[in-house]
Amino acid sequence: MKIRSQVMNHLVSIIAKYNQEVDLSRGLIYTRCGDAVSDEELAGMAFELIATGQETLASALSSIILYVGSNRDVLNGLREETKYLQIDDQTRKLSIDDLISSTYVHDVVRETLRLCPPSGGGFRKTTKTIEIGGYQIPKGWNVMFGIRETHLTSPIFTNPNHFDPSRWNSKTMAGNDQHYHYLPFGEGSHVCAGKETVKIILETFLIELVNGCDWVLLNENTQIKYTPSAFAIDRLPIIVEKCISA
Numbered sequence: 001m002k003i004r005s006q007v008m009n010h011l012v013s014i015i016a017k018y019n020q021e022v023d024l025s026r027g028l029i030y031t032r033c034g035d036a037v038s039d040e041e042l043a044g045m046a047f048e049l050i051a052t053g054q055e056t057l058a059s060a061l062s063s064i065i066l067y068v069g070s071n072r073d074v075l076n077g078l079r080e081e082t083k084y085l086q087i088d089d090q091t092r093k094l095s096i097d098d099l100i101s102s103t104y105v106h107d108v109v110r111e112t113l114r115l116c117p118p119s120g121g122g123f124r125k126t127t128k129t130i131e132i133g134g135y136q137i138p139k140g141w142n143v144m145f146g147i148r149e150t151h152l153t154s155p156i157f158t159n160p161n162h163f164d165p166s167r168w169n170s171k172t173m174a175g176n177d178q179h180y181h182y183l184p185f186g187e188g189s190h191v192c193a194g195k196e197t198v199k200i201i202l203e204t205f206l207i208e209l210v211n212g213c214d215w216v217l218l219n220e221n222t223q224i225k226y227t228p229s230a231f232a233i234d235r236l237p238i239i240v241e242k243c244i245s246a
């Protein structure tokens, strides 16, 4: 709570500074009732984005370091696909088109979020009585869906505990409807608001990482704890052996 109020105060002061140049509260942002949003409410929204995004993103980034670091063939595949991007050339900037054409990078990120989804699940309230797998769930009950459990038990993923980015490229996967089988960002009307930004961040990070660094995991068999977010218990110690300044 103390940290929350410190961050909130900081956000309110940033917003106040911007308000001197552009009136944010009277500019773009209104509530559904048509009232202007106050600086405190605006700070609350910004705080929600920081709070929901910070830990999940950190979790995904460290899982990438773990899985790519322990799968040499995947690392080589990533380097092969992205070497033309010449990230050590400081005059060249990564574009969205570069990310779109880097399909293996995309698959590695997808597979990381499948095997080690940062967020354990989501919550919903039933609006009517439903039946799932022979069990009746009454109207008004709170229900939780497990993301990792879904990824590990879904019939569309063969050998589900194995880190295999190539599964996303296979002919079998192409025919499968992945809806409700693959949901690292949740699903439906409350799907993660940061989803598309996160994909760009993770793919950019991965390209920079594999082309800028060599790293060694000090414990390849590290244990992961999954709640509240997925993290290596030993905090994933690594040695960075080479770093190209990009």
Ligand code: HEM
Pocket: 048, 049, 050, 052, 053, 054, 056, 057, 060, 117, 118, 119, 121, 122, 123, 184, 185, 186, 187, 188, 189, 190, 191, 192, 193, 194, 195, 197, 198
């Ligand atoms: C790897 C990173 C992330 C993962 C895996 C992730 C995952 C999730 C999940 C599972 C939910 C619940 C969805 C549901 O109930 O159906 C969620 C909600 C949300 N996420 Fe993320 N998230 C990530 C990063 C971010 C970032 C960076 C932001 C903000 C910039 C963000 C903003 C939100 C917000 C605002 C919600 C609530 C959406 C709502 O209830 O309508 N997330 N996220």
